[in-house]
Amino acid sequence: MTLILVLVTAVFAGCSTPTAESNASVQEPDTITVAWLPNQAGDDFKDARAEIDKVIEKATGKKVEDKLTTDYAITIEALASGTAQIAWVGAQQYVEAHEKNSKVLPLVVNSGDSGALDDAKYYSRLVVKKGNEDQYKNGSEYAIDKIAGKKMSFVSNSSTSGYKVPAAAIVSYFSAQDPWKGLTAEDLLEGGSDKFFSQVLFGGSHQLSLVNVISDKADVAAVDDIDVVSYVDLTEGSDNTPGAVYTVKQDATDPFSKFPGAQYVVIKAMPVMNGPFMVNTEALSQETIDAVTQALTSDEVTNNPKIFLPEDAAYKGMFNQPQRFLTVEDAWYNPIREMK
Template sequence: MKKVLPLALAVVLVSSLLTGCGSTTSASDSATDVKDPNTITIAWLPNNAAEEFKEARAEIGKVIEKATGLKVEDKLTTDYAITVEALASGNAQLAFVGAESYVEAHKKNSKVIPLVVNSGDSGTLKDAMYYSRILVKKGNGDQYKSGSGYALDNIVGKKFSFVSTSSTSGFKVPSSAIVSHFSKQDKWKDLKSEDLLQGGSGKFFSQVIFGGSHQLSLVNVLTDKSDLSAVDDFDVVSYVDLTSGTDNTPGAVYTVKKDAADPFSKLAGEQFEVIQSVPVINAPIAVNTGALSKKTIDAITQALTSDEVAKNEKIFLPKDSKSKGIWKAPQRFLTTEDAWYNPIRELSK
């Protein structure tokens, strides 16, 4: 990671992890006594709706079905906003969402709160993080070099790809980093994240595009549709190998695997490098407590946080696994609370 992180982004890591360390609040504490639906619907963001994650999604469903006696079905979405609205409205009672999407859903409906979140490799919330990165195609990194490291100074006027305005690591964190860096300059002293939504003459970027998923935002930079892309590590790790450098640090180079599934099947061997990397709070599986009974929420929470699930290799993949999954061993699910995501809210102030 950069030697000096923007202050607001450092707060995202430090404040949230310290707040979460002692948190044991159960989602059922906020639940009201409601009638359960016949089928529990879990909404998934576009990043996790791909076919290769089908087994991981199905295994989560099996755990919940066993715990509750209710049928479970997936709602695979093509847009972050659809996932947020499904959760907030109760059309989906559960959803795996990023921190920013969670904050948006909670703002729409305060009955939406975190159910569980995956831990760090320590098995605790102290290292429950992933990384928001700004990437360039391999060979273009020298444009952003500053001394022995990298800087954002030369990104003005470039083509930039974000993921979605509802994405924490694909918009909220990188846009905050850009604003934090450039607002110190007289020309950009009034720069706001909203100013990065559109490109063109007189704008900060010459062009702004939204990939809709981290995978497609990465495709954009690999195919020269963008000069730079915001892409997390979590959602693309199964498609690439670390070629050189230290994982998730500026200068790290990654190569698309030969057997990578779509949308990378025709991009095998293509490379990208990291010019900025910032740690971010892990994403929760959130619940609408106005759409499930306390009894059912308790049962789901107990099942997901169990040792049995932590050892389930279809959910938490071993590091040498050839399967495609969402979470990695030796992580596990833990409970947390709404306040753990306050630092994400702070980025909007």
């Protein structure tokens, strides 16, 4: 994945504002609806969502309202159908929305700490409850050999880092081995005595997928770093590396309020390209799209501490300094399309 990110960034670093044929004739709504995945739909992120909404309102002169979803599929369908016009999603959700409606295009993506696309990535991890980690070692090194037959928690089958990327890694590792030759990602969606996993759970969000493993409902969970970072502290090892130990904060809010001090361990970490704010170009005029793009990529937004949080921020958000928003093309997400 790291090599893919480097190669794709080099090829597609030149980006442009999304356009659509006959866009000038779009009859856009008076109110722009922004859809949010379950990971960002909670009260913890209310202020962060509102700050993004304010930027869009100021840029367009239109009222903005949020559509808070409880399922990844709802967000995808909302953008594809045009009932919502903008959404912040993962790479896989963008790819699925674009497949449903080719007029859904990426608007902007948050950069890496360099301010460029080269390191515009986060991490998908396979994690286990602290105390169980030794069974996932080959000698002194962590490995995924022993996850076969375990209870597995994914986020959603439409989640990039909560299913698509870890599933691809699992299939790549096991499919050449007996008795798992011919293993596919679809084989990982259902558990059973004759399946790869004994049981498969779907948390619906990264937070709830993590709860599944620390509450012993699952043995292994697919969890990204960005959606749970505000609830936990790194207490041992290096961030996003095998062996890293994270501890739930004593004052963590729901859904972790019942698990203060609970710990989990990373057994595998995989880089993932950042997901975009996507836009339905059939539902908004090019003038509106250009205005939103210009506003989001402006220095004013980059320097807004309520959008790009400083390191010592006491409140929750979705993006961190020194990142910024950059335009990006549809082709940047081809590596996600090509994952099997």
